Amino acid sequence: MSILKNIVTAVLVAGAVSVVPVRAADVAIGALFPMSGLNASYGDIFSSGANLARDHINADNLIGGKLTIQYEDSQALPQQGVIGMNKLVNVEKVPYVLSAFTGVSKAISTVAGRSKTVAVNGGGVGPDLAELGPYFWNIIPLANYEVRAIIPYLVNERKLKRFVLVYIDDPLGQSIRKEMETSLPAAGGQLVEALSVPASAQQFGGIAARVRAANPDVVYIASYGSQQLQIVKQFRDNGVKQLMVSYTAFSVPEINAQPEALGALYTTQFMDWNSQDPITKRFVDDYKKKYNKMPTAYIANYYNAVRLFALLTQQLQKKGKPVTGENLLAQRIESKSFDLVGGKVTFSENGTVVMPMQINEVDGKGGKTVSVAQSK
Amino acid sequence: MLAYLLNLATLICINAVLAITLNFIMGYAGIFSLSHAIFFGVGAYTAAFFATHYSASLFLAMPVAMVVAGLLSLVLALPALRVRGEYFVAASLGLQVLGVTVFSEWKSVTGGLGGVIGIPPVELFGYAVTDPTQFFLLALACLIPVLLITSALLRSSFGRNLKAIRDSESAAHAFGKNVAAIKTLSVVVSSALAAVAGTLYAFYLGFINVESFMLDTSVLLMAMVIIGGTGTLLGPIVGAVLLMLLPSLFSYMSFLPQTEIGAIQQIAYGVVMVLLMIYRPGGIVGSGKRSQA
Numbered sequence: 001m002s003i004l005k006n007i008v009t010a011v012l013v014a015g016a017v018s019v020v021p022v023r024a025a026d027v028a029i030g031a032l033f034p035m036s037g038l039n040a041s042y043g044d045i046f047s048s049g050a051n052l053a054r055d056h057i058n059a060d061n062l063i064g065g066k067l068t069i070q071y072e073d074s075q076a077l078p079q080q081g082v083i084g085m086n087k088l089v090n091v092e093k094v095p096y097v098l099s100a101f102t103g104v105s106k107a108i109s110t111v112a113g114r115s116k117t118v119a120v121n122g123g124g125v126g127p128d129l130a131e132l133g134p135y136f137w138n139i140i141p142l143a144n145y146e147v148r149a150i151i152p153y154l155v156n157e158r159k160l161k162r163f164v165l166v167y168i169d170d171p172l173g174q175s176i177r178k179e180m181e182t183s184l185p186a187a188g189g190q191l192v193e194a195l196s197v198p199a200s201a202q203q204f205g206g207i208a209a210r211v212r213a214a215n216p217d218v219v220y221i222a223s224y225g226s227q228q229l230q231i232v233k234q235f236r237d238n239g240v241k242q243l244m245v246s247y248t249a250f251s252v253p254e255i256n257a258q259p260e261a262l263g264a265l266y267t268t269q270f271m272d273w274n275s276q277d278p279i280t281k282r283f284v285d286d287y288k289k290k291y292n293k294m295p296t297a298y299i300a301n302y303y304n305a306v307r308l309f310a311l312l313t314q315q316l317q318k319k320g321k322p323v324t325g326e327n328l329l330a331q332r333i334e335s336k337s338f339d340l341v342g343g344k345v346t347f348s349e350n351g352t353v354v355m356p357m358q359i360n361e362v363d364g365k366g367g368k369t370v371s372v373a374q375s376k
Numbered sequence: 377m378l379a380y381l382l383n384l385a386t387l388i389c390i391n392a393v394l395a396i397t398l399n400f401i402m403g404y405a406g407i408f409s410l411s412h413a414i415f416f417g418v419g420a421y422t423a424a425f426f427a428t429h430y431s432a433s434l435f436l437a438m439p440v441a442m443v444v445a446g447l448l449s450l451v452l453a454l455p456a457l458r459v460r461g462e463y464f465v466a467a468s469l470g471l472q473v474l475g476v477t478v479f480s481e482w483k484s485v486t487g488g489l490g491g492v493i494g495i496p497p498v499e500l501f502g503y504a505v506t507d508p509t510q511f512f513l514l515a516l517a518c519l520i521p522v523l524l525i526t527s528a529l530l531r532s533s534f535g536r537n538l539k540a541i542r543d544s545e546s547a548a549h550a551f552g553k554n555v556a557a558i559k560t561l562s563v564v565v566s567s568a569l570a571a572v573a574g575t576l577y578a579f580y581l582g583f584i585n586v587e588s589f590m591l592d593t594s595v596l597l598m599a600m601v602i603i604g605g606t607g608t609l610l611g612p613i614v615g616a617v618l619l620m621l622l623p624s625l626f627s628y629m630s631f632l633p634q635t636e637i638g639a640i641q642q643i644a645y646g647v648v649m650v651l652l653m654i655y656r657p658g659g660i661v662g663s664g665k666r667s668q669a
Contacts, residue, residue: 036638073638078588090379103587110582171490
C-alpha cells in the first residue's frame with residue numbers, strides 16, 4: 001500500500017513540476033562539445049566562452065527571458081555527435097547548436113539540414129566546412145581567407161615573391177594549396193614548390209633539403225599540432241633560414257615558446273584585446289576576472305556564436321516571429337552584419353564570416369601584431 | 377523524443393550487428409581481434425563509394441561491401457591466424473593501425489582525413505529511405521538475419537569445431553580438424569557480416585571518416601561482447617544496448633553538472649567494469665563463472 005502511495009505521490013509531484021509556468025521568452029540552445037575523452041580540454045575552453053556570453057545576455061535581459069545552454073558530449077566523435085545532435089533537436093527542441101571538430105560538424109550537418117536547425121562552428125578552419133548547407137554556419141574565418149589576407153602583405157610590402165608551401169595532406173592543407181595556386185600569381189608572387197607531408201609524419205629532414213634546393217623567399221607551413229613544431233625545429237636545424245609563415249594554428253603557446261619559431265609570421269582573425277569597444281572590453285575584462293588569464297580567439301568565437309543567437313532572437317522577437325532555425329537563417333541573411341567581440345562581423349552567402357585579419361609575429365611574448373588586413 | 381529514441385535504436389542495431397559478429401569469432405573461436413572496426417570501416421567505405429559512384433540500392437551496395445570485406449579479411453587473416461592467443465591480439469592490433477593509415481591516406485576512395493560527405497539515402501526497390509522510423513526498421517531487418525545466420529552456424533558442425541578450437545586448439549588439431557581453415561572461414565564470415573553494419577552506418581549518417589573506425593571502436597565493441605557475455609547469443613546485444621544507452625542516460629541526470637557528465641561517465645564505466653569482472657566475469661548474460669574463452 002505504501003508503495004502505491006509513493007507512486008501516486010511521485011506522479012502528482014511530476015505533474016506539478018510539469019505545469020510550472022515557463023516564461024514565454026525563455027530559450028535554450030545546444031552545444032555539442034567534447035566533454036570526455038582525449039579532447040575534453042577543448043570542451044572546457046569552448047564552453048567558457050559560451051557560458052560567459054550566456055551570463056552577459058541574461059544579465060542584460062537581451063532576449064527578455066532566460067537563455068540556457070544544453071550541453072551534450074560529442075567526445076569529438078561523429079557517432080556520439082549524431083546521438084547528441086538528435087537529442088538536442090528532437091528532445092530539447094533547440095533551434096541553434098554550437099558545434100566543434102570537423103568530423104562531428106560534418107556528421108551533424110545532415111541532421112541540422114533535415115531538421116532546419118542552425119549549427120555554428122567556432123573552432124574548425126577547413127574550407128570544406130563552408131559546404132555543409134545553409135543551416136551550417138562558421139563564426140571563424142576559414143583557412144582560405146587567412147591565405148588571401150597575408151599574401152598581399154608579403155608580396156607588396158615585404159617584397160617576397162618566391163613561395164614554398166609545406167602542407168599537411170588533408171582537406172585543410174589541400175585547400176591552402178589550392179588558394180595559393182590562385183592567389184599568389186594574382187598578387188605577383190610565385191609558388192615554386194608545394195610539398196605535402198602525411199598527417200602522421202614527424203621527420204622532415206628530407207623535406208627541408210628540398211626547401212633549401214628551391215631557394216624561396218618564404219616558407220608557408222600549413223600544418224598543426226605537434227607536427228608543426230617539428231617542422232619548424234627541423235627546418236631550422238637543417239639550415240632553412242627563410243621567413244616562415246603560417247595561419248591561426250601558429251597562435252599556440254608552444255610555437256610562441258619555441259626559439260626556432262622567433263620571427264615567424266602568422267595570421268589570425270583581428271582581435272584587439274585592448275580595444276575600447278564596449279563589447280570587446282566587457283568580454284576581456286570579465287573573462288580575465290573569472291579565469292585570471294587572457295582569452296583566446298576560440299573563446300571569443302564561441303562567445304560570439306552565443307551572442308549572435310541573442311541578437312538574431314532579439315530581432316525576431318521584435319517582429320513577433322518564433323525563434324526557429326528557419327527564422328534565424330532568414331534573419332541572419334537579412335541583417336548581414338553584427339556587433340560582436342572584435343568588431344563588426346559580416347556573413348558571406350555560404351554562412352561564413354568575413355572579418356578583418358591581423359598578421360602577427362612570433363616574439364616569444366605571446367605574439368605582436370605587425371599588420372591588419374581585410375580579407376576578401 | 378520519438379525521433380531521438382529511433383536514432384538510438386538504429387545505432388544500437390548497427391552496434392549489435394558488430395558485437396554479434398565479433399562474438400562469433402571471439403566468444404566461440406577464441407580469436408581476440410582488435411581490428412573489428414577495420415572490417416566495419418571497409419564495409420562502410422565500400423558502400424559509400426558504391427553509392428556515390430554507381431547505385432544507392434541496398435541490394436547492390438550491401439553485397440558488394442560484404443564481398444570486399446570478406447575477401448580482404450581472407451587476405452589479411454591468413455597470415456595473422458598462423459599465430460594464436462596473445463600473438464594474434466598483437467597481430468590484429470597491427471592490422472588496426474594499418475587499416476586506419478589506409479583509410480586516412482587513400483583519398484580517392486576514403487576522402488582521406490576529411491572523409492566521405494554527401495552519401496545518398498539508401499534505396500529499397502527505388503524508394504529512398506530517409507524517414508528515421510523506416511531506417512530503424514531496416515536496421516532491425518538486418519540485425520535479425522545476422523543473428524539467425526550466426527545462430528544457425530553455431531548450431532552446425534562448424535560451430536562445434538569453433539568451440540573445440542576455442543577450448544583447445546592443439547586437441548582439435550590432434551582430432552584431425554583443419555584448424556587454420558576453420559579459423560579463417562570464421563573470420564571471413566564475421567568480417568562479411570560486419571560489413572552489413574558498415575553499410576547501414578554509412579547510409580544512416582550520410583558521412584563517414586576515419587574517426588569512426590579507430591582502435592577506440594574496436595575496444596568498445598570488445599567491451600560490448602565482454603560485458604554482455606562472451607560465447608552467448610544474447611550477450612552481445614545486451615552489451616550493445618547497455619553501452620549505447622548508458623551515456624544517454626547519464627545526460628538525462630539533471631543533478632549532474634553539465635560539463636562534468638563526460639568525466640562521471642568514464643568513472644562509472646570503470647567501476648562497472650571492475651565490479652562486473654569481480655562478481656560476474658562471464659558477462660551479464662553469461663554464467664557467473666569465469667568464461668573459458
